[in-house]
Every structure is written in structure tokens, then in C-alpha cells.
Amino acid sequence: MSATVVESREWYLAAYAPEGIPTSDHLKIRCVSLALDAIPEQHVVLETLFVSVEPYLRGRMTGLEEGLYFAQFNLNEVVSAFGVGRVIMSKDSDYGEGDIVICPSTSFAEYCVVSSQNLRKVEPNAGIPLPEYLGLLGIPGLAAWVGIEVIAEPIKAGSNVFISAAASAVGIYAGQLAKLKGCRVVGSTGTDDKVKLIKEEFGYDDAFNYHTEKDYDAALTRYFPNGIDIYLDNVGGKMLEAVLNHVNKHAKVSLCGMISGYNKVWTEREGVRNLLNLIGKQVKMQGYMVGSYFDRFGDFEKEMESHLKEGKIVSKIKIVHGVENFLESLGSLFTSSNIGKIVIQVK
């Protein structure tokens, strides 16, 4: 039997980047040949359709021994994230050629060989655009749902909710979920255009630009005259510290991400000095990783699909064409240029 071979361009980690935004010194592209017949049992070959560009990927490239947050990619390892692919070869009888699947370790590559154990089939004609499985119905949607509906439960209508990095994928979904619960929602984001956008398109009651409102404490005094009941933190550092001066009794802080710290070693990060307020206001602050909530995926998906089909939640996905644009897209997460979810369309 002759072996069928496909050529695939793939991104791999050439060097660790302990600090700063990764560059072409750290992430490189190479071309490999995959022999389709040579894959192990319980594996499939995917033709990559879409891969999600996630902020946490950056943390997997530091090479630091912190060991506490991010499992590190190995040097020369292909970089992967959640993605959607089409099965073109299968050594698992549950999957056949042509199946469309969600895979948590889809390579930033044209083709990839993956274990069939963590795949989930999707119906391409179910009325949901495929990239949405990486957005509202994917990791950022789940992160928003866990942060608002699981960690911060029970949510009372009228609660005052603050969300940082509010124009990020998680931010725009979380804000809308909190609005659907009857909350008042205010967000912070990095440009005036994004302030306008999240108010006009994504239902935020109010928002401010954290670059121009340099005194976060004063800003929060204005935007939260009645204090903050729920804070979904995507930023950490000085913003978290400012929030802790405005929390109400029994407030909940859902720690989703701390983008202010990702490009720094921990000893260089801004310390939070007012944690005593967690005691005075009896605050619950809880960090989470969506991977621990996959057992709740059914509940999440049912609720989100219903919101999506009823038009109660607006999604926002930026499709970047071409796997070669991964590095630039990753960098854009750490500037103020990004709105919503970024997905690379490979095929």
C-alpha cells in the first residue's frame, strides 16, 4: 500500500520568550510531510479549518519554572490551541473522513495528527457558523459563562458588575450574560472606539478607557457610586487593586486572566497591596481555568445556543485568513487593537 503524504506548514516554538511579546525569534514556521497511513490507532489526521488565538498561549511560551499557571510548550513543539478541523484520515471507528470536529489541541498548521480521545463532532449545517465554536460556544464563551454564572453565583438582578478587558472575546460575552441576569454592567477597555463599541453593540451600560482614565480609583468612584458586587478580572495588577477599594460586602471576584502580568516575570509584576479589603468586605476571589469545567459543557452549550439563536447575545469574531498570520495575530492580543475573538482560518 502506497503511503499518502501531505505537506503542511506549521508553527513551532523555536525559543522561549520569558518576557515581552513573542517575536519571529521565538515562533517560526516550517514545512513538514505527514504520512497519513502512519498515524497511531485512536488518532486522526485533521485538515485544519479554524484555530483560536488565545491570550493564554503566550504564557505557555515563557520557559519559566513557575510551574503554577501554564503548562509550557516544549522547544520545537508545534503550537496548538482549540480549533475546528475536517477529518481526512481516521484510525478510530467513531470518526470518518469528512467529519467536522472540535479539537482542543489543533495545531497552528495546515494539517495535524491528533488523538481522537478529546474530539467532539459538530454538525456543520446546524445554523451555527463554525468559528462560533471557538467563540461564543468555545473557550471564551465558556470562560465568560464560568466567570459570571458559576463563580459569581447566585447573581442578584441589579448587581453592579465590572469587567476589565471588556472588548475582549470573554469581555463582550460576559457583559452580555450579566445583562441577561439583570445586572448593571460597566467595562474598561483600551481605546475610545472600543468604549463606544461595547456600549453600542454589546449592551454595556457604561465603559471607560483605562489609558485616559489614569486614576482607576477615581474612575471607579464615578462609575460605581454604589460599589462593585461582581468583578470579572482579565487584567490583574493596578486595576484589581483599584477594584478592591470599591467592593461591596460579599462581592465576588472571578479571576479569568491577568493580561497585565503575562509578559513579565512574577517578581516584576505590580503587587496588590489592599488584600485586607477581602476580609473587611468578606470577598470571595476565585481563579479558574475553563478546562476544569468541561463537565459543565452541556449546560453551557445549551444556554449559549439558545441565546445565540434567539439573538440575545451578539458575537464578534475576527477571521484572519492564512496560517502564516498567527504570530502577528497573537501579538495583537497584547496591544489595544483587538476586539472580540480572533480566529485563524487556515483552509
Add this chain to the structure above:
Amino acid sequence: MSATVVESREWYLAAYAPEGIPTSDHLKIRCVSLALDAIPEQHVVLETLFVSVEPYLRGRMTGLEEGLYFAQFNLNEVVSAFGVGRVIMSKDSDYGEGDIVICPSTSFAEYCVVSSQNLRKVEPNAGIPLPEYLGLLGIPGLAAWVGIEVIAEPIKAGSNVFISAAASAVGIYAGQLAKLKGCRVVGSTGTDDKVKLIKEEFGYDDAFNYHTEKDYDAALTRYFPNGIDIYLDNVGGKMLEAVLNHVNKHAKVSLCGMISGYNKVWTEREGVRNLLNLIGKQVKMQGYMVGSYFDRFGDFEKEMESHLKEGKIVSKIKIVHGVENFLESLGSLFTSSNIGKIVIQVK
């Protein structure tokens, strides 16, 4: 009817102490006359028997507008805390002369007039020494119980528990509660004598002196080769930061107090730079005030009385005779000299 008058020495707040340990410039004693017949309805006069010297009292004397942690005493207000008193005059038919009561706002004074709304009668011959109602069955006991059994639940046997200020009243009770749950318990405290004591008398598996073990991170590496599952924090600052480098997945941090910060304004406190670990390890960190758990007092008291009567928990109360010694006793909480609970015996 002739008015009966008693003379009473009482401590009052003469000046706020924003930083440092309060001195005789801040807390002064004065003599007042109380006309017993002149008290309002639903009030009683107590002859003070015992009053509890609590670390949180210090926070009520800063006069700072933080507003988030401690309700401030007013200037010239009598300083009060949990205490045990004997009713000598009552304008509430539920209380008669001679009743022994626990009162959450017992003055550091020989006599005091208090509302009868928050009193609780105790049976003086129930086999429990009266000061124990301010120790194991009082605020420190409840603080230990909430921190270990409520915030950190469910506790698995074999969990690795770390307790700072381990020779404090809360620390010695909390350590023993954790041992009763089958945990391995390690504490930090301020002298070698206290290290020895908490291991030999209060059942700690191990302990270290945080003055001589200056590198907390290295110490925790040695004492917790398998990481920390539960941390009861009484200290905050650098110790909390070090702990967050050693937490296991789904660890719980019960924030009971942050004595490292009480004598400093918040902007001067040590910032915690590694909160990102709360996300990576999906830690729940929760602050609490015992006042919010009085609805659980029945469960708490039943469990603790049973432990006490069965000899499963050893208590440690230092009785200081004479109300005039309050200031010095308060100061001793902030040095390394103190072990267990300090109670002022007034009568």
C-alpha cells in the same frame, strides 16, 4: 427613689493611631459615674468579669477613611470587645440581676451599660470556665472553625494545611481542628519557644520560626514537599505571597486576618505580586468576619463543647488581671511575645 451610682474606670480612644502600635497617647483611662436607675429600656448594666483582647481592635483605631475593613471607634468612645459580665441592673425582663452573660460590646471598664439585644446567657456551672467563652467558644474559636470547616470545606483527610500566626488563639484552635479532620498541619510563629510549644502542646506536625527562616519560599519548599491544600492566613503580605507559590490545584485560602498590615496605611503594605497563581491553580481565596457567621453559632458551639469536654482540643488562655493592663496587653499582640488568647479579668 435614690439613684444608685457606681464608679467605673474605662478605656477610651483619645486620639487615632493611623500607624504603629497604639500608645498611651491614643488610649487613656478615665473614671466615670454610672447612675444605675437611669439606663434606657432594653438595656442592662454589667459588672465586667472578662473582656477579650483582639487583634482587630487595633484596626478600629486608625481613623482612616479606608472604610472597608474596620468600623472605627469614635474619639472619646469607650473601647469595647467581646466579654463576659454579671447583670447588676436590668431593664429587660429576660435578664435578672446575677445573670452571667456574653456581650459582644463589653467595655474595657469595670462596669458598662449595654443593649440587651445581643446578650447570651451562660450557665456558670456548666463545667466550662467563663474565659473559655471568649476563647475556644468565643470569637477566636469561631474564627478558627469558620476558616477551617466552613471556608475550606470539604476537607479531605491527608490535606496539607498551613497556618500562620500559629501560636495565636485562632492558630492553636485551627491547627487542632485541622488535625481532627486528619490533615497534616504546619504552622509559622515568631519564636523558637512557640515553635516547640505548638508542636508539643497543640498537635502541630511541624512548625517554623518566621524570624529565623527569612526565606519563606525556601521554608515552604521544605515543609510542604507536596504543596499546600489549605492556608489559614493571619498575616498577609510576604507570607501570603510565598504561600501562593506553593498552592496545589483547587487549594483554599481562608483570609482570617493580615496582622502584617494592621499597623500600616494600605499603600505602604507589601503588595502580593503572584496572584496569577490563583488562576493557574484555581484557588479560592476568601475573606471572612466572624460576625457574619453568628447564625452558625449553634453548630459551632455544639462541636467545640464536645471537643473540649472529650479533651480533643487543648485551649490556652492568658488571664491578665486588672482593667488597667489593657493597653499593654493590646500591644503584646503585635510583638512575638503572645501565645493563645489574652483575656483581661476585670473583677
